[in-house]
Amino acid sequence: MKLPVSFYRRTDVVQLAQELLGKVLVSHIGGHCCKGIIIETEAYAGETDRASHAYGGRRTARTEVMYAAGGVAYVYLIYGIHSLFNVVTNEAGVPHAVLIRALTPLEGIDVMEQRRGKRMHPKGFTAGPGTLSQAMGFHHTQSGIRLLGREIYIEDTGLSIADKIITASPRIGVAYAGADALLPYRFRLL
């Protein structure tokens, strides 16, 4: 079942990032269907989070989509090379987001391999958020797309995740964020 908009509009982005683990991310792009179980996420807590693009309430053309009501995608280009896929959460005006860092492929693995130009790791692709977007067909030009439409959405398959098998650790690549770089906002399924 497709996650409803009420899921995305909840206000605790750190809790929500954990609840996204075990859900299934789906793309229908370029005539292909790809699905994967979300196994790694990071929470970005908006205005108060030095690691967030929206820190201090910064609003720019790029970050504007983070201020939309939850249930859209924030996809941005990093290092001039990679598109990173985020789920925008919370109510309109609160720029919270969850970065999806890794999936276990379920469907469309051949398409993913074709897009990547190489074979998938048998147990899933955990190389990082940039390769995830490449495999799923996500592109930064899709930023702002609704997660309740046909192209990109997230399914709840009813799989329940015990708290015990979620590990929390500091986020990757945010050393510039000072004390906030140490927050345990990265979540993985064991």
Next chain:
DNA sequence: ATACCGATTAACT
């Protein structure tokens, strides 16, 4: 108009 740099990756040693 110009300069700096990043929520990364792959290919090296």
Next chain:
DNA sequence: GTTAATCGGTATA
């Protein structure tokens, strides 16, 4: 372990 690749976003002037 180290580092080159690569370009739009952002700040500064």
